[in-house]
Amino acid sequence: MNLPDLEPRLLYRDGLMLVLDKPAGIPVHAGPGGGPNIEQGFDALRFGLPRLPALAHRLDRDTSGCLIIGRHRKALRKLGELFRNGRIGKVYWAIVEGAPGEPEGTIDAPLLKRIGKANWRMDVDPAGQTAVTDWRTLGSAVGRTWLELRPRTGRTHQIRVHCKALGCPIVGDPVYGTPAEGERLLLHARAVTVPLYPSRDPITVEAPPPPHMLAALRACGYAT
Structure with a gap:
């Protein structure tokens, strides 16, 4: 996949922060x-500043959506503190795949990184780092469910x-999981x-669903 032009994918911009709609x-x-x-x-994305902006956090390669970028060092320090x-x-x-047993809930399951000979993965393990995610069902289709997930912590692969x-x-x-070929x-x-500015309301930014998710979302009840 080639790198697209990023400026049209900006969802938000001010003097400290950019929010980009990252493509999957x-x-x-x-x-x-x-x-x-x-x-x-x-x-x-410099927009006249002398230095390049920098990532304030990470998203996996195949995850789309809101990616926060700090415009300079002071902004990155502030964003880093907010994340921590x-x-x-x-x-x-x-x-x-499938459906949870309840319409909503909280997963409190520590995560530990395991490194194998050829790759690595995160596993639920009592010896791992605290990881908590709130979730609720937004819709469903035959054999699949549309979930909203709100992680309270930011561990690698936490949602997955x-x-x-x-x-x-x-x-x-x-x-x-066990994806079908090409899925x-x-x-x-x-x-x-x-909550970037103490004297202002928190900044909320939304990213539209990516094209490759629309059919599955609509099957589960997404109507926009």
Whole structure:
């Protein structure tokens, strides 16, 4: 996948922060294999500032939606503090296999990174780091459910592992599920809420669902 022009994908911009609608299929930074990544397009997002902006957090390669970027060092320090203190709200949408036993709930399941010979993964383990996710059902179709997930912590692969722990792996997840051939991960960072300015209301930004999720969302009741 080629790197798209990032400026048209901006959802929000002010003096401290940018929020980008990240496309699925592109990593946010360079990996060992090289290839296109979101950081390569940051020169177009300077908007007159002398330094490049920088990532304030991460999204997986195949996750789409709201990606927060700090415009300079002072902004990155402030955003980093907000993330560390759990003050940035995040909302994800996922289409999962099956259906939870209840319409809503909370998953409190610590996560531990396990490294194998060829790869790594996150597992639920009492020895791991605290990880908590609130979830609720937004709609359903035959054999699938549309979930809203609000992570209280920011662990690697948290949403994906917690959905598996719920008994409902995310559709298209090649690590924690069993996707059909050619099936893409149906996970979207729908919204962020950032209390960036003490004297103003928190900034809430939403990203529209990506094209590859629309059919599954509409089957589950999404009507926009």
